[in-house]
Amino acid sequence: MNTTAPLILLAAGGTGGHLFPAEALGVELMRRGLRVRLVTDSRAVRYSGLFSRDMIDVVASETVRGRSPIQFGRTSLMLALGTVMGLRLMRRLRPAAVVGFGGYPTVPPLLAARLAHIPSVIHDANAVLGRANRFLSRHADAIATSLPGVLDRDRALAGKTTTVGTPMRPAILAAASTPYAPPDPTGPFRLLVVGGSQGARVMSDIVPGAIERLEPSLWKRLILTQQVREEDMTRVRAIYDRLKIHAELAPFFTDLPARLAANHLVVSRSGAGTVAELAAIGRPAILVPLPGSIDQDQFANAGVLAEAGGGLRIAQTDFTSDRLAAEISGLAAEPGRLGTMAKAARSAGRLDAAERLADLVVKVAGI
Incomplete structure (x- = not known):
């Protein structure tokens, strides 16, 4: 692989619902000659798809699990620590763009991208925007959805939203x-x-x-x-x-x-x-x-x-x-x-979603 090619950092929670679309986009971006890495939480280290261990960066994260002051404080601390780790990652890797696929492990790297002035895209596969993506939507340069109409009622977000479908991994x-x-x-x-x-x-x-x-x-x-x-x-x-x-x-x-x-x-x-x-x-x-x-x-x-x-x-x-x-x-x-x-x-299915999302990422990254 060309080590001087632009790098796209893919951020995803450690479950298949988030990782599989990230893998599908990664395959398409690599087909176009770009480099990709995955940033996630510790759960995805066991993942055995496109991303080998040397292609994965782990940042601290925590899911919001309750409303007690102790739980909220722990979550805030972990997300802040993850954001600091994310900033160090941005400075070391200098990605052309960061793409988030939902889940709280995407919050630190996407916030770090914003602070480092690196273009970002979020993708949401659900018919309703997830909580992490809803929080990040105001900060992202572009939003990709799997289904039409997800953000039609939000004028501030509808203008930067594109319906692309859910990227499908090669096995699908x-x-x-x-x-x-x-x-x-x-x-x-x-x-x-x-x-x-x-x-x-x-x-x-x-x-x-x-x-x-x-x-x-x-x-x-x-x-x-x-x-x-x-x-x-x-x-x-x-x-x-x-x-x-x-x-x-x-x-x-x-x-x-x-x-x-x-x-x-x-x-x-x-x-x-x-x-x-x-x-x-x-x-x-x-x-x-x-x-x-x-x-x-x-x-x-x-x-x-x-x-x-x-x-x-x-x-x-x-x-x-x-x-x-x-x-x-x-x-x-x-x-x-x-x-x-x-x-x-x-x-109701879309088989070209990876290509459509890759087009959007390349456009946002300016490459």
Whole structure:
């Protein structure tokens, strides 16, 4: 790589929803001959994608977890320390621009970029701007959103906002090339259940009961793949073994894009990355938004796919074994409806988001 090429610093929280779009942009920027590095918190050091350890810089950060004076003081101190570390990083690396992908670990490097007069861009994948990005939005030179209309009501921000979509990593782009094939009415029915990068206990609580309520004729057709937390594994496996369900269970799937493409129906949380990937690949889904979040971002994300006709949104209060069994049974009995949903989901996806975001970053950086 040309060590004199301009450097773009990518800042992201340490979860897949933030890291995967950063990786996708990094791939596109490197394809254009630019250098990239990732600045994040300690969680992402375990990340094994595009960014090797020698391409990662860690800065101090802390998530806002409560309103007590002690918690607020600790968070403020850690973010201030991270900003000082970020300033040192800016002076050492001299990036042409800094791009933030959300999460509190992006706050120190983006504030440091502002203080060092380095151009910055923030990207938000949700239908509602996240708290960290909302705080940074006034300081950024440009804002990129995955979905249209996110900031239309804020005149001060709408003028510097561009809709680009969610950058897709190479594995998703490869999976998107696999066309959807509806299940044969008497053949295998492939069901994938996932709960985000950390898993979701509600899936272990509800899905086994729903499977148990299906007609035995569907048990014989079912090929189930489910993400299950380690602490829930024994009880979930016992139910499927008793029912003689063909089930693969694991706490995490490293090849999730290929699994999304290989299944007829997906039951999932509705994080921004998951919804964007379902749309890019074009797979029908039953989406259960994470309840209790301040911004209700997952509820809004699921609404995008539901309104397009590519998914069903079920609030967690309505997500019962009876309800899920009824939905799975109905969809399994209507392959044509699944095919229509897959097509509708695909119509909501964007495969050129990395290129569009890279164009914006290059423009802001002036390179």
